[in-house]
Amino acid sequence: MSIYLPIAEISVNAFIILGMGAAVGFLSGMFGVGGGFLITPLLIFYNIPPAVAVATGANQVVASSFSGALSHFRRGTVDIKLGLILLSGGLVGASVGIYLFVLLRSLGQLDLIISLFYVIFLSVVGGLMLIESINSLRRAAANKPTSFRKPGQHNWVHRLPFKMRFKRSKIYLSAIPVVGLGFGIGVLTSIMGVGGGFIMVPAMIYLLRIPTNVVIGTSLFQIIFVTAFTTIVQATTNQSVDIFLGGMLMVAGVVGAQYGVRVGQKLRGDQLRALLALLVLAVGVRLALDLALTPDEFYSVITTKEGF
């Protein structure tokens, strides 16, 4: 069944889009990530203009993060104070990101930068996760205790000024790295159309040493607002949010996520992380190949006033 997307201005097969949404939703439920970093490249592979893919990806993440954050609220695993401080950096970062987005688009380098960002972040995060999970699998095989967070162990982050007390997380931490992390993720949200959970969660655990139980809920909480903000600003400045495309992805995604969660609960944490790492790396490699291999077509046409 083909359906015409009014903003992307192309006809797509509705079942392929629904399938993509369901598959990514399943994986995001299984691994506990937003799925934006998978949906945007998939849409680009399916010839959706990158500008539309990024903006619509951000819109889709609003749905999945809102759904996830609600269940974390019920369990009380959200540190609102920490979330708000992350958010203050996130909103500034998202604004800067949108500015860069518009600039790059006028220079004709937007597609390149989107791909480069994906290649760099997916390879680095995927690589680090793979190493960490393999080590963890090895330790498990040797029957050694596994632990991520070593209490009492401090790094340079904990020597920074402007310290604040976060009651819910039971930590005493400088606001500077929190705002900085929020800012960085905010930029990525605008340019890559991701929630940034796949970077934020490891950064909060390993760098800021925030207890694991509040990390996911808190990051989801702030992702809702940053992606919602990004969606509105993208819609206002670039008119590149496709509500048809986003709607299909959201509905399929939230349903797929429910089944993913069930499968995810049956797998062990380190196995899950190793699988996710492989998936992340595979998407990164595919995008890197597109950049490095000689293209079939050297020229591209942009018709202004409408379309992308």
Next chain:
Amino acid sequence: MRLSSSAPVKCLTAFFALLWSGNLEAADEQLDIGISTNEIAITSDFAGADLTVFGALDNADQFLLQIGQYDVIVALEGPERKTIVRKKDRFFGIWINRYSMDFQPAPASYSISSTVPIDRIAKQIDLSGRTIGIEHIHLNASGSIGDGARVAEFRNALLRLRVASGLYQSEPVGVEFVSSSLFRATLRLPANIPVGRHKLRAFLFKNNEYVMERQLSLRVVKTGAEQFIFELAHKHAFLYGVLAVALAMFTGWLASVMFRRD
């Protein structure tokens, strides 16, 4: 005062010119065209369409008509749009857009149909002068061109890509006479046809010489929900963004309620 006195002289010259041409053409053929609709709607399942144009040829010389000396060309020109063509080049191992050229507004789509291939109807210079045929669409570079030698290269690439995507297409034998004076032209409209005002042009040639041209205007519009969404996204962009977020939150909330297990 001098300006106003020259006006009647011009009128008179034009009048004599008219008389003169009337004397030369013993039979002044008339071309007329009609379409069943002046609006083409793009629906959610639009996959391209055929536009049929009917036309009549009056006062034609029956003998010349029999031996096929009358030729008709029908073309649908899309709305004029500015265009940028970019070229990729290898830069530190990756392929990036390194060169670009801007083109002045030109039809974003073009579909042409004729009784016989157009290069057999008229000389290149005639076709070019009247902008008939894909090769003769005015694609002029604008702004700082830099190396002028590259204009042809980028222009050819633009033509090639538009032909490949179906935006520019030609049907060399798409016009046929259904009776001695009636003809039917079929124009193929691509699925990605741009919305806006299109110009339908029909040309009559006799003995490979231009006789006359007729023009009609045609609108291509999106319909229903597509139109509504498109208008909302462009005219009330902020509201649209808020709506997109509300939809996302509603979907997320609904899912968390429906699948709630705790």
